[in-house]
Amino acid sequence: QVQLVESGxxxxxxxxxxRLSCAASGRTFSSYVMGWFRQAPxxxxxxxxxxSRSGGITNYADSVKGRFTISRDxxxxxxxxxxxxxxxxxxxxxxxxxxxxxxxxxxxxxVMYNYWGQGTQVTVSS
Numbered sequence: 001q002v003q004l005v006e007s008g009x010x011x012x013x014x015x016x017x018x019r020l021s022c023a024a025s026g027r028t029f030s031s032y033v034m035g036w037f038r039q040a041p042x043x044x045x046x047x048x049x050x051x052s053r054s055g056g057i058t059n060y061a062d063s064v065k066g067r068f069t070i071s072r073d074x075x076x077x078x079x080x081x082x083x084x085x086x087x088x089x090x091x092x093x094x095x096x097x098x099x100x101x102x103x104x105x106x107x108x109x110x111v112m113y114n115y116w117g118q119g120t121q122v123t124v125s126s
Contacts, residue, residue: 006096018122033107
């Protein structure tokens with residue numbers, strides 16, 4: 001069992017930056033693949049980024065590639081999402097998620113994740 005708490009969301013102008021954090025409870029954080037997803041009003045939840053247990057493998061949605069960076073600190077039980085060059089279309093509730101399954105080509109799929117945080121709102125104004 002793991003509990004996830006996101007923080008760092010807020011209101012930012014287009015072109016600005018935010019860093020989201022997701023703190024996990026428990027002593028087995030390093031055994032989970034971690035992901036970030038987002039959901040805009042009226043839209044389905046979509047994949048943003050994922051990172052393997054060691055942090056050595058990352059993957060990004062095409063829409064954020066080159067602008068967002070996912071990282072993790074297993075000593076601090078925390079995963080981060082650095083978001084640069086933000087656009088209005090990045091506006092959404094951002095969720096972190098943990099998967100007890102190994103990293104795979106399917107790690108972009110929300111059904112692979114066992115645990116979810118409550119979400120943090122990111123709003124990008126034009």
